[in-house]
Amino acid sequence: MKRTTLVQRVFDLFIVHTNDINGNIYAENGGMGVAKLSTMLKAAKGITNNWLLLNSGSVGELPASVFQTAAEVIDDLGYDAYTPQAIQLATGIAGTKKAIPLAANALDAMVI
Secondary structure, X not given: OOOOOOOOOOOOOEEEEEOOOOOOXXXXXXXXXXXXXXXXXXXXXXXXXXXXXXXXXOOOOOOOOOOOOHHHHHHHHOOOEEOOEHHHHHXXXXXOOOOEEOOXXXXXXXXX
C-alpha cells in the first residue's frame, strides 16, 4: 500500500476592507480619505502581495480632475472586489477593469 504524505502549506493573507469612501479625497473628521488610503496601499504592496482589497460601501464620485468615475477609483486604488450600491450601478461603477462585483446593495424603492 502506497503511503500519501499530506503537505501543509502556510502563508499570510492580509485582508484590507473599506466601507463608504463617499468621494472623500482628504481625511475629514478622523477618517482616512482616498489620499491617505492610496499611500497606505502603495506601502503595503512594497511589503507583500498576499492581500485582498475589498470595499462594501459607497465609493461616491471624486472631482473629475482626480478621477472621472467610481469605477476608476476602484481600479486605481487596486481593489480586488467590491459590493456596489444600486445607485452606483446606475451611475457608472460598473465597468471596472480588474475588480469584480460580489453582490449589490439595493432597496425596494430607489430614491434619487
